[in-house]
Amino acid sequence: MKDGKNTYKSRRPMERLLQRIPFLKDEKYSPFLAAGLLLTSIMLIFILIGLFWTPYDPTAMNRNEKLAGISIRHLMGTDNKGRDILSRVMYGSRITLMIATGTMIVGAGIGTVLGALTGYFGGMADEIFMRIVDALLAFPSVLMALVIVSLFKTGSWEVMMALGIAFIPSFARIVRSEVLRCRSMDYVENARIQGVSDLRIIFMHILPNIRGVLLSSILIGFNNAVLAEAGLSYLGIGSQPPHDSLGSMLSSAQQYMLSNPVSVLGPGLAIIWMVLGFSFLGEGLRREGD
Amino acid sequence: MSALVSNTAASQAGGDVWQGRARSLEISGLNVYYKNNKKSIFEKRTLTHAVKDVDLVMYKGEVLGLAGESGCGKSSLARTIVGINKNYTGTIKKTDPYPQMIFQDPYGSLNPCGKVGWILKESLRADRKKRRSEEEMDMRIRKAMEDVELPVDFLERYPSQLSGGQRQRVSIALSLVQDPEILIADEPVSALDVTIQAQILRLLDDLHRKLDLSILFISHDLRVVYNICDHVAVMRNGIIEEYGETDCVYRNPRAEYTRELLRSAGI
Numbered sequence: 167m168k169d170g171k172n173t174y175k176s177r178r179p180m181e182r183l184l185q186r187i188p189f190l191k192d193e194k195y196s197p198f199l200a201a202g203l204l205l206t207s208i209m210l211i212f213i214l215i216g217l218f219w220t221p222y223d224p225t226a227m228n229r230n231e232k233l234a235g236i237s238i239r240h241l242m243g244t245d246n247k248g249r250d251i252l253s254r255v256m257y258g259s260r261i262t263l264m265i266a267t268g269t270m271i272v273g274a275g276i277g278t279v280l281g282a283l284t285g286y287f288g289g290m291a292d293e294i295f296m297r298i299v300d301a302l303l304a305f306p307s308v309l310m311a312l313v314i315v316s317l318f319k320t321g322s323w324e325v326m327m328a329l330g331i332a333f334i335p336s337f338a339r340i341v342r343s344e345v346l347r348c349r350s351m352d353y354v355e356n357a358r359i360q361g362v363s364d365l366r367i368i369f370m371h372i373l374p375n376i377r378g379v380l381l382s383s384i385l386i387g388f389n390n391a392v393l394a395e396a397g398l399s400y401l402g403i404g405s406q407p408p409h410d411s412l413g414s415m416l417s418s419a420q421q422y423m424l425s426n427p428v429s430v431l432g433p434g435l436a437i438i439w440m441v442l443g444f445s446f447l448g449e450g451l452r453r454e455g456d
Numbered sequence: 457m458s459a460l461v462s463n464t465a466a467s468q469a470g471g472d473v474w475q476g477r478a479r480s481l482e483i484s485g486l487n488v489y490y491k492n493n494k495k496s497i498f499e500k501r502t503l504t505h506a507v508k509d510v511d512l513v514m515y516k517g518e519v520l521g522l523a524g525e526s527g528c529g530k531s532s533l534a535r536t537i538v539g540i541n542k543n544y545t546g547t548i549k550k551t552d553p554y555p556q557m558i559f560q561d562p563y564g565s566l567n568p569c570g571k572v573g574w575i576l577k578e579s580l581r582a583d584r585k586k587r588r589s590e591e592e593m594d595m596r597i598r599k600a601m602e603d604v605e606l607p608v609d610f611l612e613r614y615p616s617q618l619s620g621g622q623r624q625r626v627s628i629a630l631s632l633v634q635d636p637e638i639l640i641a642d643e644p645v646s647a648l649d650v651t652i653q654a655q656i657l658r659l660l661d662d663l664h665r666k667l668d669l670s671i672l673f674i675s676h677d678l679r680v681v682y683n684i685c686d687h688v689a690v691m692r693n694g695i696i697e698e699y700g701e702t703d704c705v706y707r708n709p710r711a712e713y714t715r716e717l718l719r720s721a722g723i
Contacts (some may be wrong), residue, residue, distance in 0.1 A: 352564040360634065361536050361555050362582040370578070374569040391595075 187405050199450025205443030209436075213263060216256030225408050226251065233426040242432035245415075252433040254415060259436050261411040265326050265404075266391040272330025273391075274384050277337025282368050283343035284338070296342070299335040307332035308394045315403050322405040329394055333387055334350040340383050344376040378451065385448030389441045396437055412437050474515045474686065474701075479551075480638055480670040481514035481537070486546035488532045488694075506532035507544075509695040514638070514687075516551070519664055519671045521685030521702065523678055525719065529694040530674045534640045537672070552637035554584060560643040562623035572626050573611035576600060576633050583634045585587075600629040603663060621652035628659065632667070639664075640672045645680065657684055665713040679720040682706055690714045 184197035221241075228248035235243050242251035284292040302310065307329070314328035346367070348354060357367050373380075398404040399413030400420075407414070415433040422432055471656065488507035507529045514520045522530050535541040537548060538557045559565035567575055580593045586597065601608055604625040615623055631639055641660065646651040661684050664671050675681050681688055682702060689699040690713065698711040706723060709715045 352559045352561060353567040355540055356557070356559065356565050356630070357567070357578070357582075358540055359554075360579040360582050360630075361554060361584045362578060366582075371570075372568055375567070379567075 181413070196450050198446045198454045199454060201445030202443055202445075205439060206447055209440055209443055212256065213260045216253075216260055220250075220253035220256050222250035222253045224253040232275040233422055233429065235426065235428050243426065245419060245429050249360055251415075251429060252287050254410065255412070255432045255436050258410050258412045258415050258433060259440065261322065261405055261409055262392055262395060262413070262437075262440070265329070265411060266388050266396045267320065268323075268326035269329040269333060269391040269395070270384055270387055271325060271375055274337050274380075274387060276330070277334040278341045278380065280334070280375075281338035281341030281346050282373065285342035286349055286364065286368050286372070287347075289446075290341075295338075299338055302335040303339070307336070307390070308397055311394060311398060312401075312403070315398065320403045320406060322409055322411075325395060325398055325404050328441025329398075332394075337383065337387070340379065341376070344373055344379055348372045349374055378454075382448045382452040385444050385451065388444045389448075392437065392440055392444070412440075474518065476514040476672060479513055479549075480516045481512070481551070481555075481672070482542055482547075482549040483510060483512040483537070484547050486510045486512075486533070486536065486544060488529070488541060488544045488547065489534070490543070506694055507536070508693075509533050510546075510696055512696065514670050514672060516637075516670055517664075517668050518686040519661075519673050519684050520690060521681035521688035522672060522674045523676065523681050524691035525676060525717075528690055528691045531642055532694075533691075534642045534672065537638075538640055550638060554634065554636065555638035555640055556632070556634060556636040558624075558627050558631050558639065558641045558644045561619050561647050562627055563615075563647075565627050566623060566630070570614075571596055571611065572613055572615065572618075573597065575615075575626070576611070576630055579630055579633050581600065585634065596633060600633045603632060603666075604629045604659060620648055621655060622657055623647060624652075626660070628656075628663070632643070632663065636669070638670050638672070640674070642674045643676070644673075646675070646677065653680070660684065668688060678706075678717055678723060690717065 181197055184201050187197075187201075214344040226249065228244070230248065230374050231240070231244050232248045233244060233246055234240055234248075237243075240250050240252065241253065244250055245254070280295070284295045304327065310332035311325070311328040315324055315333055317326075318324045333401070349372070354367060354371060357371055362371070395404055395411060396413030400417040402417065404413050405411040410418075416430060419429040421435065451455075486507055487505070487509055490504040490506050492504055492658045510533065512520075512533075513530050522533070524530050529706050532541065534557065536544050537550070538555050566572075570578065576597045577593055580588055580596060596609065598608060601611065606622065606629070608626050610618070610622070610626070613625070618626065624647075628644075630657065644660065648656060657680065660671065660673075663669060673681065673685055685702050687700065688702045690697045690705070690711065692713050698705060698714045705714060706718065709718055
């Protein structure tokens with residue numbers, strides 16, 4: 167501060183580490199935001215390329231090159247059926263991202279609406295709803311999803327729905343507490359005096375004011391969705407072949423871990439990359455909001 | 457009217473100039489209760505009796521001062537009059553069913569996510585007295601900005617880009633945009649510094665003449681009340697201790713509490 171050169175030095179080790187990277191030394195934004203944007207955009211570009219072009223057909227099998235290691239021909243090696251892992255990661259990342267997005271649309275969408283309504287109107291309905299949410303929160307969300315999936319068939323859509331429903335309670339809670347905080351503020355009361363309808367107050371006046379919290383919890387939820395989906399697929403009840411997600415790739419590669427350890431590397435790294443990107447982005451946005 | 461000490465020219469010398477004029481607000485036997493939050497489920501819910509059997513009259517086109525220390529029920533009374541508080545007994549007769557209110561804190565009463573223009577338009581869209589076309593709304597908004605002496609390009613700004621005084625002007629514009637007959641100003645200048653206070657008070661005074669508003673001016677500052685109010689009511693613990701024409705009350709306070717307040721204000 168004194169010499170005016172080093173304007174901002176964080177006490178958090180993670181943030182200091184990120185600030186060492188020259189590209190992230192931007193003074194305008196927190197290094198978390200910059201790192202998150204960087205990681206996520208690289209991931210998105212990677213997936214976008216995968217939409218139009220992959221080195222090989224992700225489903226084409228090659229009997230002669232089973233469980234190959236890293237080479238120029240196969241940058242991430244091949245799996246037990248001789249399929250190119252890089253191509254499959256490109257395709258699988260897309261599936262994983264799609265499931266995570268769908269989960270967030272269902273979970274955050276319904277959770278936000280329910281939380282906002284009960285938080286704003288309060289009363290008996292709120293009390294009952296929140297006790298139900300408390301009960302649901304007592305189960306881990308993956309376990310909840312497991313139950314829901316086992317009631318229906320397995321597949322990408324079912325996983326999306328199941329995870330989405332399992333994510334509703336946590337979003338409802340976050341949004342409810344924020345709406346409760348805003349409800350007694352002067353600008354909301356002022357709007358009520360002017361005769362603005364309750365629904366309009368909730369969705370046009372209050373929700374824009376809690377968008378920061380909402381956005382960062384959506385990004386954290388995104389992470390949880392990616393991990394939960396990988397977990398479900400690992401258990402064999404996630405997305406089914408030929409629409410393999412990163413999780414199901416990981417689960418099938420695990421059997422050959424001893425003969426070809428490289429084959430877990432691709433999908434594993436992709437999951438870590440995705441989760442890290444979203445959590446940095448969420449953390450960065452949260453700090454920007456503060 | 458048991459506890460009320462009436463202190464008007466009529467009761468002193470005969471002939472309150474306001475007597476017999478049209479009334480914009482008539483409150484009688486008003487009681488307001490608040491539910492207290494329970495600390496545990498075993499505790500019984502208690503009620504706070506915030507306003508006790510209050511009678512109050514506001515004449516059309518006057519500024520009625522409501523003075524008293526904080527926590528005496530002034531704001532509860534205001535919230536009941538504008539209709540956000542539904543928990544009351546007694547009757548409130550008002551010429552305008554939808555009175556508007558100016559809040560104390562100019563930093564909290566404007567939606568931080570809306571531009572000034574949007575905030576004003578939102579109020580017009582919600583107006584229960586009159587439907588307006590888009591052009592009418594824009595005209596009305598411009599007029600309101602003119603009334604509070606703010607430039608039109610402030611409509612494109614967010615509240616965070618304005619100073620405290622400018623924000624309070626926007627809140628005044630917001631409360632006037634629906635063309636109310638009754639305006640309730642809940643400590644409108646207490647959060648501002650002294651030079652800005654004078655400007656806002658002058659503005660309120662001008663508007664009250666220009667637009668023929670009846671203003672209920674709530675304040676704990678007796679000097680401010682003295683400067684702009686026609687009548688004054690002094691409130692304590694939910695009871696109106698004294699009511700009368702401002703001059704009479706200030707020159708010849710009858711209730712002990714009023715004397716105390718005047719002494720501490722140095723008048």
